[in-house]
Amino acid sequence: MGHPFGEEPMNASNVTPLGAPVRRKEDHRFITGKGRYTDDMNRPGQAHAYFLRSPHAHARIRGIDISAASAMPGVVAILTGADLAQDGVGDLICGWMIHSVDGTPMRMGSHPSLAKEKVRYVGDHVAVVIAETFNQAKDAAAAVAVDYEVLPAVADTGAARAAGAPQVHEVAPGNTVFSWELGDKAATDTAFGQAAHVVRLDLVNNRLAPNPIEPRAAIGEYDSGDEAYTLWTTSQNPHVARLVLSAFVGIAPENKLRVIAPDVGGGFGSKIFIYAEETVCVWAAKRVGRPVKWTSDRSEAFLSDAHGRDHITHAELALDAEGHILGFRVETTANMGAYLSTFASAIPTYLYATLLSGQYAMPAIHCHVDAVYTNTAPVDAYRGAGRPEATFLVERIVEIAARTLGIDSAEFRRRNFVRSFPHQTPVIMNYDAGDYFASLDKALELADYAGFPARKAEAARRGKLRGIGLSNYIEACGIAPSAAVGSLGAGVGLWESAEVRVNPTGNVEVLTGSHSHGQGHETTFAQLVSARLGIPIEQVTIVHGDTDKVQFGMGTYGSRSGAVGMSAIVKALDKVEAKAKKIAAHILEASEGDIEFKDGRFSVAGTDRGLAFAEVALNAYVAHKFPTSEIEPGLKEGAFYDPTNFTFPAGCHVCELEVDPDTGVTEIVNFVAVDDFGVVINPMIVEGQVHGGIAQGVGQALLEAVHYDADGQLVTGSFMDYTMPRAANLPSFRVGLTETRCPSNPLGIKGCGEAGAIAAPPAVINALTHALGTEDVPMPATPAKVWKIIRDLPAAAQAAE
Known part of the structure; x- marks a missing residue:
């Protein structure tokens, strides 16, 4: 389909104005196979690394016998956590300090790149085998004998703080990383005391695996002449990687460490972090005197790439008799996994609670977050990073409130929108510019919102359940200014x-x-x-x-x-x-x-x-x-x-869908996205970003989820089990733009990369709950779940509007 302005793409041959839909220059090398990704790189004399990973979610390492493996063909070296410690290589770090309500700093458990005394999740790094070929390294890893003392594990977010739960880190009693809050509790309690109506919601924001098309990879090289290291890696921020590896992990001084991130095939946040594999490869290159190369396969990616989301939340919304929001109260348990990843602590705190006001003029908000360790892969930023979790919560409870009070969903939102700018929320953010009415009106027009009742009746004649759902999102982007994030615990300027x-x-x-x-x-x-x-x-x-x-x-x-x-x-x-x-x-x-x-x-x-x-x-x-x-x-x-404020993209997405009650299959029949990204440089690229984000959001709503069993074994370790969205799951999106210029940067840009992933899940679930006539629809709403919900509903509920 064409881009939202209806223009045809320009050829990049002359002076190119801002706002022109120019075809991407870089696509020629990508589509002709001329891209240069980390796995395409090969260094003279390189050896290959294979990581031996823990098969247990929680175990003590009593011993590692490498004698038989070391004698196998092609083996160059087998290195363990003891070797890392011997060379003084430090732990991986979390770069954002969060303090609990009582003022104590977050409890950061030790995170070595190769496990020392214990392993804490299935996939944890136990040893690295380096050999002439990858297959030789893999074969030798099978001969490494590890003596494990298997310990009880906790994998469920809700069970992590239960009495008697297994302890993931001794420094974190009760598996609590931090107990944090934001907002004015007294003012929020007062608002609830004055409320004519209180709406409650319990939900789970399901855990996701990022799955960029290019798996992670790394090549470490050491030049003994210059005493300098080079690391090729799949990174979204090579300078931060160099800073962490030099200043905190202790690989080398910054002037002796070069980090190169060549073409990178997608990240979605999962390639921001500093991982064990790249750390080990660059360290091992000096240790063995040869370049060391590692490339993840998809199974390893499921096991060890940082996951996203994984919240359990109880929320309450206070309303007056006319349906105006008075206060919002939120209690969230956020799963951090077995270790604190590079930016993990910021995601369920300052990137989540600060957006709980949504597009609405909420006078009082209070949010309490308990972050917990579990015996699962680390959880960190995934496309949207905290903002999708906040938006899903806000837009679900706002929708429920409208339905509870018998007010049209669009009207309820209009009644509570922020009307003038700048607008100071009760949770830090100061919205600088926006027009939420314009986005809503345009989205309703494109979606033919007024014509929905007729379409619902027509679907009923065909035996289908039809629903429509709105999602009015706002996000904080352009993560800065440095002074602001520094005051909130960030370890670097932005x-x-x-x-x-x-x-x-x-x-x-x-x-x-x-x-x-x-x-x-x-x-x-x-x-x-x-x-x-x-x-x-x-x-x-x-x-x-x-x-x-x-x-x-x-x-x-x-x-x-x-x-x-x-x-x-x-x-x-x-x-x-x-x-x-x-x-x-x-x-x-x-x-x-x-x-x-x-x-x-x-x-x-x-x-x-x-x-x-x-x-x-x-x-x-x-x-x-x-x-x-x-x-x-x-x-x-x-x-x-260094900007003076965050930017605040916002918009309205509308999802319309049909459910087959005999199979539970949900079909999205129309999806409209109207976004305010400020000034748009290239609308073609912006539209592509919106499409990709919506696809990921629909995936979370209907298909995707990471599951561990009670023993901490990953159940969804392949695409046979973890259901990615496919073309058949998605309609042709209709996209539109409104514009309010961002005043905090010279171009007026707000940002567009995460909007679809933020706005789509609540739009889909609001539509699905509307179709089914029940609010109890968990993500992902797979056909099996939806079919069971329909079977369990009374006939009257099935026919509800």
Whole structure:
């Protein structure tokens, strides 16, 4: 289908304006097999790593016998946690400090890259076998004899804090990582005391596996001549990886460690973190004197890639007699898995509770979160990271409130929308700009909301149950400013960097600390430069993903690359233009104040005298025509950008679906997404981001879930068990845009990468509960679950509107 403006894609051959739907420059190499992913890299003399993983969810390691395995063909080395400790390699860290209600810091259990005394989940790293070939390493791993003392395990989120539950870490009694709260409890209690109606909701936000198309991979290399390391890795933020591996894990000083993240085939948050495998590969390269390569298979990914979501929540909404929200009370238990991953502690706290106001003017909110350890894979950011969990909760309870009070769902939302900006919520966030009415109205129009009753009646004649559901989401993106996140416990600032290098012939290289793993930065970033400098987009090259080329950057996550990364480029371009004007003024023998720059040309105001951008670039390096005592030769500028606020994308998604009561199969027959992303640079890429996010959101709502059994064994360890959405599960989406310009960055961008995954699950479940006539529909609402719900409902409920 066409993009929301109805235009055809442009060829990237001339100056490219902002807002044009330019085809992605990088796609040519991807679709012709010329991409360069970590697994495509091969280093001279490399050996291959295979990780021996724990088959037990919880066990004490009494001994490891590597003698038989070491004698097998091709084996170079077998390394364990004892070897890591001997070389002084530190634990993996969590980079966001959270304090409990009583002021105590979170209880961070030891997280070695290779287990020492205990393993704490199925898939935990016990040893690494390094051999000439991968198959030789895998065969030898089967001969490593580990003496385990199997211990009781706890895998269920709700059981982690029960009396007598097995302890995952001795430093965390009751398996409690932290007990945290946000909001004004007294004001919220007062609101409930004044309420005419109270609506309650219990729900589970199901655990998900990220499943990027490219599995994780790493190659570690050590140069004994320079005493320097290089790590190739599938990372969304190579500079952060280098910082953690140098400053905290202790692999090497930063100036002796290069991290390269080449083409990366998707991440969805799962490639933000610093994992055991990449740590071990780069450390082992020095230990064995050879490059060490590891590539995950899909089974390993299910076992050891960080999972997402996994909340159990009880919520209550207080309302006055007219249906205005007075207060919101939330109690959540959040599963952290067996260890605290790199950003795990921030997800169920400052990226979750701060969005519980949604699009609504809620006077009082109080949220309490207990984060718990379990004997499962670590849980961290997954597309949306806290925002989907908050939106699902808010939009489900708002929908239930509307139905309970007999108010139309759209009308109930309008009644409670934030109406003026800026708007200070009771949970930290200050919404800077938005128009929630516009998004709702446009979505209802595109979905033909008014015509739904007729479609429902027609479906009933065919024996189908039909429902419609709304989801009005808001998210906080462009994760910054640094001072704000620092005050909330972040271990790093969340600015971004850029350097613009203009070459003598007028082509441009842009070095950015953002990283692309499918978002199309090589196109959108070049599009910005093309529009600003008036040069063809082909003359712009984007450089990213290499810590030896880009001095520093914070990577890509939280829909920050546009709002923060591109804003840094704008600041650098401002400096380039300012210097170029000085140069042009000398060449044209005019006052600098009279120099104008437009459409790629510097001209003297009021005259026809001027120079093309490329001419000024050449003169900058020739340096014959200006005094170098006043102006340095060259044309290269850098900038760091730290925004003044988060950005707040928002919108309305509408799902319409039908259920076959005989099979429980749910078919989405219409899905409308209307989003306010602020200023849009490339609508084609934005539309693709929306489509992908919706697909993941529908997957969570209807199909996907990670399950462990009572002993902590992963039940959904393959695509035979973990159901990914397929084309047949998805309709042709209808997308639209509204626009309120973001005031906190120079481009007015809000961000678009996570919206679909945030908005879709409540839209789908609101539609499904509407169709079934019951609110008790857990995610994922598989056909078997839906069929059973229908069978258990009284006939009257099945026929309910």
